[in-house]
Amino acid sequence: MEFFPQRGQKDLLIQSLHVTDRETETRLVKFLPGLRMICINMIVINRPVSHYLMTQFQDSHSETLISYSVFLISLVCPREWxxxxxxxxxxxxxxxxxxxxxxxxxxxxxxxxxxxxxxxxxxxxxxxxxxxxxxxxxxxxxxxxxxxxxxxxxxxxxxxxxxxxxxxxxxxxxxxxxxxxxxxxxxxxxxxxx
CATH class of the missing domain: 3.10.100.10 (Mannose-Binding Protein A, subunit A)
Incomplete structure (x- = not known):
């Protein structure tokens, strides 16, 4: 299942994050595979996606983004919690x-x-x-x-x-x-x- 097809949803994601500068938008598009992982994890842990993404994309590199998404995967609760x-x-x-x-x-x-x-x-x-x-x-x-x-x-x-x-x-x-x-x-x- 593809979370972000090439057009349409990418624009919707960028708009929902209130991205206004071209450099940040370019970085978002470049790291979409990492974003898929983060968005999946945001759904799992019920956290607002925009807070984490905007924090990470201000001065980050792909290594930071990937390690951060691994951190988010581990932030879970047992079943029924x-x-x-x-x-x-x-x-x-x-x-x-x-x-x-x-x-x-x-x-x-x-x-x-x-x-x-x-x-x-x-x-x-x-x-x-x-x-x-x-x-x-x-x-x-x-x-x-x-x-x-x-x-x-x-x-x-x-x-x-x-x-x-x-x-x-x-x-x-x-x-x-x-x-x-x-x-x-x-x-x-x-x-x-x-």
Whole structure:
């Protein structure tokens, strides 16, 4: 299957990348075989093609482009995991306690998700639907505060705080919700893409 026939789609690609100077356009056309590999990989990892291509074509050589496309091939997640910003996320369909959820994630070479950026929260909230999911946030009594499982401090707001609600879920609402660690919920694992 040919991704870029000689005319037509080549022009569409160049136009979609907003290429305005002749030198960059010439380099794009010259390295179309490498671009095919990059575009295939962009589809696999759900990254915008234009960001990578424009970065690579400003001052690159064919060796750089080829080695970069090899790098992109390796940036993938296991089956049934979602890729976001170089991290893989697994959203369970069954329910376990917080400790059993953590054990599951560790057995998969991951941890419960550390949802410490608005972009990551939005990405996961878009996938949770009407379910609640445990994440890697716990109330530490000795420190009297909320901490991620990597021991970094949580700087946000946890709602629904009650006695013995020492774990946190996301989903269903757009907030971090305190929950009992012993009640079964779905969970989200996170690990670096390989």
């Amino acid at each position: 979602d890729l976001h910003e170089g991290r893989c996320f697994f959203l369970s369909t069954s329910e376990l306690s917080w400790n059993k959820s953590r054990e599951f994630c560790e057995a998969e070479g991951s941890s419960l998700a550390i949802v410490n950026t608005p972009a990551k929260l939005e990405f996961l909230q878009d996938r949770t639907g009407a379910e609640k999911y445990f994440i890697g946030l716990l109330y530490q009594h000795a420190e009297e505060g909320w901490y991620w499982i990597d021991n970094s401090m949580f700087n946000g707001n946890v709602v629904n705080q009650r006695l013995h609600f020492n774990c946190v879920t996301i989903g269903l609402t757009k907030t971090y919700d305190a929950a009992s660690c012993d009640v079964n919920y779905r969970w989200i694992c996170e690990k670096r893409a390989t």
